[in-house]
Amino acid sequence: MAPEGNALLSHIAVPADIRALDPALLPRLADELRGTLVRSVSRTGGHLGASLGVVELTIALHRVFDTPDDILIWDVGHQAYPHKMLTGRLGRLETIRQGGGLSGFTKRDESAYDPFGAGHSSTSISAALGFAAARRLLGRSGRVVCVIGDGALSAGLAYEGLNNAGASGLPVTVIINDNAMSISPPVGALSGHLDALAGGTNAPENLFTALGFTYRGPVDGHDMTALVEALEAVRDCGGPVVLHVRTEKGHGYAPAEKAADRLHGVTPFDPATGVQAKPKALAPSFTQVFADALIAEARDDRRIVGITAAMASGTGIERFAKAFPDRAFDTGIAEQHAVTFAAGLACEGMKPFCAIYSTFLQRAYDQIVHDVAIQHLPVRFAIDRAGVVGADGATHAGSYDLAMLACLPGMVVMAPADEAELRDMVATAAAYDEGPIAFRFPRGDGFGVDLSEPARVLTIGRGRIYSEGEDVAILSLGTRLAAAGDAADRLARDGIFATVVDARFVKPLDAELILSLARRHRVLITVEEAAGGFGTAVLRLIAEARMPVGRLVVRTLALPDRFLPHDGPGVLLQAAGLDGAGIAEAARSALEQTRPRMANRPVLVAAGLPGFVS
Ligand SMILES: Cc1ncc(C[n+]2csc(CCOP(=O)(O)OP(=O)(O)O)c2C)c(N)n1
């Protein structure tokens, strides 16, 4: 690791300062930048390996291109820490991924040097082409460059961009940052093609030239002189150009170079050793419980297979793959393909479990609708990272899966209250063959509940009463049940008694149970860690039942109608009113509304639904 001290780096306020430096000093700037990066991320945690790998590339890009007038787009944005450090954000680096601090990704409203925000992969070529097309139409000068990793290059969106850009003739420079790594080692045929190109085969035709690009490279991405020369050569090429840069993920920091994941994402660590301070887990994570439950089911059913889209470790499919190497599939970053691939497997009678983070499943919505749901195919969706995710922020929050899925005919949608119920839902999904079925669970550790009983197959569409009280009904979906129970305890201290229900199913809803709650209580509160989907379904059920609900007041507690900033999950949930105190407060204010002064007045129709107050 580079020694402390950043005499050069501290003088780089904007990239123009890099352009003014003696070129002989650029490697020293790289050393300082790398050392400062390691020290800072060792205190905050964050995405380290990818950033370490592009230190020289970042300096060279800002040296050769006239940013921010020239457009520089980073794909995913997890490797943009050096870019942030060179574009006026060095002093705030230690706030990264914390509430009110720098984003862990590029973000338009954070800096003029971030012309396009990201977090999800493979968007950069399309966005770059959009910039280039606009500039041509508006008669604006300036070049457009994007940097995309070999992993991100596996997604369909990247090929759509390449296909269009290659034929456009527009001056778009695509830098392929080929470190032969995704989060895990890369999968798929493209990685072999890049390897062959990097081996210097110098074939006159390759994928990129065939698509209309001028291809240059490979260039050593840690050789500053070679990089600057190569970038200068492609800068004024004119049409679409690919520059193939070979880098090493984790470069220049020995613990990262040695780590299997190249320290892709880290918690705070000791910079001398790279050893991360991982708080001792009190209970297995939801992901781990899911993986173990899937392995248990797969032992008895050889038709069960697991699918991940480049998130093998994050989704637990890596664990499943150790038990069943032939029955685990990693598609690379290709969520759309993963879902349609699962549909094909289901057509042949297999039982595919598609393990995809909630936020990345958004990519595959049409495949879920068109390839799975319309054909009633029994694809199982294990949706991890549902709800708030914390430091990754708006791009990664799992807010929309319930709304996306609960409106689809024939889809079963579940959410477990704890890890024991998660195991039950894995068993239920394995047993259910009539159509698509999904279950969603959060990031992080479970509650440590007893897992000694075998998993049970649940009755589809049946919730369970957790505790009974006569004043308020709290209908909770998923792991907010603990907060609902806490709210009930708080209310009981004030002499208000709550029925707490674990809904388990968003679709089909337990209509009988919910309508009986609506009849027996003055207040019905729905609770979900999502931006809608559950509460709206309950409102619709009540409206369609056309039952006289008297003075029933309904509150739908959900994530707010704005994109969640990066912050601690507890902070975000509290701000959304989804903690015990927030739910109890909602109950109190709803009860207040049921007081006699309201008795003779027509009931407010806030949600557009007659018969109750929202
Ligand atoms: C659509 C989507 N799926 C999955 C991810 C999770 N993810 C973030 S970075 C990454 C690996 C990207 O590999 P590559 O582009 O080669 O960048 P590197 O980390 O190697 O620099 C993955 C899978 C994502 N950000 N977006």
Ligand SMILES: CC(=O)[C@@H](O)[C@H](O)COP(=O)(O)O
């Ligand atoms: C950049 C990216 O998309 C991933 O690295 C993501 O940050 C992983 O999130 P988890 O830490 O929840 O697995």
Ligand SMILES: [Mg+2]
């Ligand atoms: Mg890579």
